[in-house]
Amino acid sequence: MAVDANQRLLLAIIGLGIALFCLDLYLPLGIGNGVLYGGLVILSFLLPNRTGPVITAAICSVLAMADVILSPTLDGVPLWMGVTNRLFSLTAIWLPVLFFLHQRRAEDTLQRAHDDLEIRVRQRTQELADVNHALVEEIAERIETERSLRNSEAVLQANQQELRQSREELRALAGQLLTAQEEDRRRISRDLHDDINQRLAMLSMDLRQAEKGESSDAHSLRSTICLVSDRLTAISDDVRQMAYRFHPSILDDLGLVKAIRRQIDDFTARTGIKIAYVHRDPTTALPAEIAICLYRILQESLSNIVRHAHASQVEVELICEDDLVSLSVHDNGKGFDxxxxxxxxxxxxxxxxxxxxxxxxxxxxxxxxxxxGTHIHVEIPLTTGAPRA
Incomplete structure (x- = not known):
């Protein structure tokens, strides 16, 4: 639609130019028509082509000067007057062109300034966007750093609380161990004095009576010797059980698996509680400190089952692998909080x-x-170079 309008405008300018040229041929001097040519130039400003006004002004100038020769002259009017009129017409034609060129130059300058301003605005906007993005990232990093710091502080406080609790537990353990050690010493002293010592004194009295008795009474002497032998055997068993509580020699002789079997059998015989024992034998002998550690843990667990859990069923599992040994004790007792x-x-x-x-x-x-119930699970890694049990 815009193309059709431009074409119609161009045809109108051409038609008007032809009409003014023909009119100028029949009018003397032609100054009025020369001014009208300036109107055609002003109309050409509406054309989209930037050179349209210049071309129009050039054509109109040629037509105006041609009319000097072709138009009629008045009698008594010199030629220079007609030429002067045409020069005034050229002024009327080219003044709009000069204004147009100046306007276009100003518009170009303004457009370049506008484009330059747009570029600088875009650059500045991009710089601000980059700065804002960097600021957002820095704020996010600081927030993350603060969050990590708070988490670290929380973890540190938790570790400090756990450390304080561990220290308190160790102090309590040390105190209770000292108390337990003193109790064990008193119990051992009491057992040795009230039991073993008294029984040995009775044996000494029996031997002295046998020594003072008549040697002809062989049957009585034989009975006394048998009685003393039985009492010595019982005392030996009690001493062996007492020594066994301090260090089970079966660990050194037969190893952990059979030592636990012996402990389980003794426990069942003493309490009547059945224990399911599952084990996987080690390929090599276990280190001595690991064997005694697991043995004592099982010993303490079974003792707690009798004193506190009151369980009817117990499961013991000993699994020995190449790099790890694990002990699990599970009972169906009353449990605890x-x-x-x-x-x-x-x-x-x-x-x-x-x-x-x-x-x-x-x-x-x-x-x-x-x-x-209660479930105790222990895992200990196996290391080389340690003494073997």
Whole structure:
């Protein structure tokens, strides 16, 4: 549609130019028509082509000067007057062109300034966007750093709390161990004095009576010797059991698997509680410190089952692998609340087991719920170069 309008405007300018040229041929001097040519030039400003006004002005100038020769002249009017009129016409034709060129130059300058301003605005906007993006990233990094710092502080506080609790537990364990050690010493002293010593004194009295008796009474002497022998055997068994409580020699002689079997059999015979024992034998002998650690943990676990759990079924599992040995003790007893137990402090046995595993560089875990039993699980890594049991 715009193309059709431009074409119609161009045809109108051409038609008007032809009409003015023909009119100028019949009018003398032609100054009025020369001014009208200027109107055609002004109309050409509407054309989209930037050179349209210049071309129009050039054509109109040629037509105006041609009319000097072709148009009629008045009698008595010199030629220079007609030429002067045409020069005024050229002024009327080219003044709009000069204005147009000046306007176009000003528009071009303004457009370049506008484009330059747009470029600088875009560059500045991009710089601001980059700065804003960098600021957002820096703020995000600071927020993340602060969050990490808060998390680290929380972890540090938790570790400090755990360390304080561990120190308190160790102090309590040390105190209770000293108390238990003194109790064991008193018990051993009492057993030796009230039991072993008295029985040995009775044996000494029997031997003295036998010594003072008549040597002809062989039957009486034989009975006395048999009685003394039986009492010495009983005393020997009691001393052996006492020594066994301090260090089970079966660990050194037969190894951990059979030592646990012996302990389980003794426990069942003493308490009547059946124990399911599952084991996987080690390919090589276990280090002595690991063997005694697991043996004592099982010993303490069975003791707790009798004193506290009152269980009817117990499962013991000993699994020996190439690089790891694990012990699991599970009972169906009454269980306990660990939080409540920690508050009361009555957990010397658990602290002792935990400390033994820590010294062996292992992991100790315990799960217990009231009325749902207790499960103790120990894992200790195997290292080379340690003494073997």
């Amino acid at each position: 660990r939080a409540q137990l920690s508050q009361t402090g009555a957990h010397l046995g658990l602290l002792s087991m935990k400390e033994r595993v820590r010294l062996a560089k292992g992991r100790f875990g315990i799960n217990s719920t009231p009325s749902q």
